[in-house]
Amino acid sequence: xxxxxxxxxxxxxxxxxxxxxxxxxxxxxxxxxxxxxxxxxxxxxxxxxxxxxxxxxxxxxxxxxxxxxxxxxxxxxxxxxxxxxxxxxxxxxxxxxxxxxxxxxxxxxxxxxxxxxxxxxxxxxxxxxxxxxxxxxxxxxxxxxxxxxxxxxxxxxxxx
Amino acid sequence: xxxxxxxxxxxxxxxxxxxxxxxxxxxxxxxxxxxxxxxxxxxxxxxxxxxxxxxxxxxxxxxxxxxxxxxxxxxxxxxxxxxxxxxxxxxxxxxxxxxxxxxxxxxxxxxxxxxxxxxxxxxxxxxxxxxxxxxxxxxxxxxxxxxxxxxxxxxxxxxxxxxxxxxxxxxxxxxxxxxxxxxxxxxxxxxxxxxxxxxxxxxxxxxxxxxxxxxxxxxxxxxxxxxxxxxxxxxxxxxxxxxxxxxxxxxxxxxxxxxxxxx
Numbered sequence: 001x002x003x004x005x006x007x008x009x010x011x012x013x014x015x016x017x018x019x020x021x022x023x024x025x026x027x028x029x030x031x032x033x034x035x036x037x038x039x040x041x042x043x044x045x046x047x048x049x050x051x052x053x054x055x056x057x058x059x060x061x062x063x064x065x066x067x068x069x070x071x072x073x074x075x076x077x078x079x080x081x082x083x084x085x086x087x088x089x090x091x092x093x094x095x096x097x098x099x100x101x102x103x104x105x106x107x108x109x110x111x112x113x114x115x116x117x118x119x120x121x122x123x124x125x126x127x128x129x130x131x132x133x134x135x136x137x138x139x140x141x142x143x144x145x146x147x148x149x150x151x152x153x154x155x156x157x158x159x160x
Numbered sequence: 161x162x163x164x165x166x167x168x169x170x171x172x173x174x175x176x177x178x179x180x181x182x183x184x185x186x187x188x189x190x191x192x193x194x195x196x197x198x199x200x201x202x203x204x205x206x207x208x209x210x211x212x213x214x215x216x217x218x219x220x221x222x223x224x225x226x227x228x229x230x231x232x233x234x235x236x237x238x239x240x241x242x243x244x245x246x247x248x249x250x251x252x253x254x255x256x257x258x259x260x261x262x263x264x265x266x267x268x269x270x271x272x273x274x275x276x277x278x279x280x281x282x283x284x285x286x287x288x289x290x291x292x293x294x295x296x297x298x299x300x301x302x303x304x305x306x307x308x309x310x311x312x313x314x315x316x317x318x319x320x321x322x323x324x325x326x327x328x329x330x331x332x333x334x335x336x337x338x339x340x341x342x343x344x345x346x347x348x349x350x351x352x353x354x355x356x357x358x359x360x361x362x363x364x365x366x367x368x369x370x371x372x373x374x375x376x377x378x379x380x381x382x383x384x385x386x387x388x389x390x391x392x393x394x395x396x397x398x399x400x401x402x403x404x405x406x407x408x409x410x411x412x413x414x415x416x417x418x419x420x421x422x423x
Contacts (some may be wrong), residue, residue: 001166016161017163017165018164018165018166018208019161019162019164019166019198020211021199033244040199041196041200042192042195043340043341045260045262048262051265053237054265055261055262055265056262056265056266057266057309058265059199060192060195060196060262060266061190061191061195061266062166062188062191062195062208063212064168064210065173065188065191065210065212066170067166092367109261109262112261113261114206116261120240120324132261134260134261135259135260135261135263136260136261136344151329
């Protein structure tokens with residue numbers, strides 16, 4: 001079936017099988033390989049993207065369900081190679097990664113969480129950052145610097 | 161994942177017709193259980209009928225103390241609804257602690273109730289709040305709806321359209337989440353209605369899925385306080401024993417979670 005959506009601001013359309021996952025559509029059909037697959041069980045969050053502005057696990061929805069949606073992947077955050085998103089800068093400056101495999105999902109979850117907290121006028125504490133990261137696994141267990149990065153990124157973010 | 165035929169329904173009625181016409185179709189609500197199950201090849205539906213485009217299944221309606229939540233309302237929407245939080249904070253708090261943020265953006269109340277996972281949170285709320293489950297065919301009382309692990313009163317081609325309940329005068333939810341899955345190892349929802357009736361529903365702990373607890377209901381009817389729970393005997397008969405905790409441990413958790421639910 002033909003599935004069309006907007007990915008990182010560009011209209012895309014591909015002919016794929018009905019059982020294609022959104023993450024497969026993004027990685028295999030669009031060749032945007034920044035979004036990762038780190039498990040088979042919907043637990044790790046490496047595949048998190050924004051669908052119509054909300055963080056979702058692209059491995060746990062069908063591409064067909066995202067027909068017509070606006071999807072943002074980690075590739076869509078930076079304006080250019082030299083003009084990274086504040087959250088990307090924060091991860092770089094705070095060394096918010098070890099092997100880096102979970103980083104795309106961490107950053108997409110982080111930008112979603114900061115945007116939600118800012119919208120609701122709530123303060124993002126270390127405790128709330130850790131609670132919000134329940135769906136993202138860093139198998140290197142490098143959470144300490146990830147949490148620091150998100151707190152730093154939050155202070156620099158004015159919008160996603 | 162096995163091959164399947166995808167359909168997107170614009171209304172609940174259209175979804176019911178598509179489901180009827182399919183050989184072995186499955187309704188896709190938020191998909192936070194169905195998609196992982198299909199990925200593991202533990203489910204093999206010939207057709208998947210997606211409700212995400214069905215506008216008639218969306219929206220939270222509040223009229224006085226009457227609450228109606230559309231089947232396709234997500235956990236994040238329930239958690240973030242200001243008027244609902246003011247009227248019935250217990251259900252907002254419950255929704256805010258289901259799974260993780262990504263799951264809450266996609267998972268729905270209707271999907272959770274149709275699946276009736278024995279460790280899911282919403283079944284406890286729906287049973288304790290004495291809610292009514294509206295479907296494409298009829299309305300089902302919560303007491304008649306839950307029929308044990310992953311089993312409900314829903315017919316093969318019946319679709320949940322909304323959940324409605326009267327807001328309790330007092331209520332709360334205590335949950336001990338499994339640290340890895342965030343599912344309840346024991347979750348207790350307590351609710352007291354305007355006429356003084358107390359209902360207590362337990363999820364996560366029993367081999368038969370969500371159930372009411374007569375002993376706790378009697379104790380809290382007499383005295384709505386955490387100290388009233390102390391004298392209640394919680395039997396471990398029929399409770400789950402697994403690698404996360406045995407039946408005796410879960411029986412104790414029920415007591416502790418009831419106290420937490422009472423604040």
